[in-house]
Amino acid sequence: MNGSNPSPQRRRDVMTAAACGVLVAAMVGAAYAAVPLYDWFCRTTGFGGTTQVASAGPSHVLDRKLKVRFDANVAGGLPWRFEPEQTSIEVRVGEVVTVAYRVVNESARETTGVASYNVSPPTVGGYFSKINCFCFTDQRLKAGEKRDMTVVFFVDPALAKDSEQDDLDTITLSYTMYPVRQPETPRVENGATPAPGRS
Numbered sequence: 001m002n003g004s005n006p007s008p009q010r011r012r013d014v015m016t017a018a019a020c021g022v023l024v025a026a027m028v029g030a031a032y033a034a035v036p037l038y039d040w041f042c043r044t045t046g047f048g049g050t051t052q053v054a055s056a057g058p059s060h061v062l063d064r065k066l067k068v069r070f071d072a073n074v075a076g077g078l079p080w081r082f083e084p085e086q087t088s089i090e091v092r093v094g095e096v097v098t099v100a101y102r103v104v105n106e107s108a109r110e111t112t113g114v115a116s117y118n119v120s121p122p123t124v125g126g127y128f129s130k131i132n133c134f135c136f137t138d139q140r141l142k143a144g145e146k147r148d149m150t151v152v153f154f155v156d157p158a159l160a161k162d163s164e165q166d167d168l169d170t171i172t173l174s175y176t177m178y179p180v181r182q183p184e185t186p187r188v189e190n191g192a193t194p195a196p197g198r199s
Helices: 008-045 122-127 156-161
Strands: 063-076 078-082 088-092 099-107 111-120 127-130 139-141 147-157 170-179
Touching: 008 147, 063 099, 078 170, 088 099, 099 139, 111 122, 122 139, 122 156, 139 147, 147 170
Parallel strands: 063 170
Antiparallel strands: 063 088, 078 099, 099 147, 111 139, 111 170, 127 147
């Protein structure tokens, strides 16, 4: 007589299915968490040339000087000219510096772009701190519009305590502008305007 209790094989099947479901859910959750965790890791450690964020400059400036080069690139599909105001400057470690980049929309229509950045060599990312930056903020430019955008940064004096940076004399701050696709305006047939709150 079978009774109401499931067989051992049935219990094993149910347990296996449940374990697989939990595993799939965990993998999906990990996939969604991977990007913010990686971003946090890069910002914390400077991995891959990711710079740091600061609210104020350091309390002291060192005599050691470094050359900081500025690089600007535009990804395909964005009809912009993008360039630094100057290609390089000499800065003292710990000195707060403001530099400008200029962007021009060379198309006959409004377009939107967003900048990402990194510094090289990658090992210096943990010592390169930005107080103000235009990166990761949508920049919408009308046809032919020009815009100057500033970056405020410093090289952390802690760099002088890192023996691996003893031979460092040049840092390159590189930006790339990418196109941002704007949502299409809903089409209204027969010239009618949709009533508020109705689809």
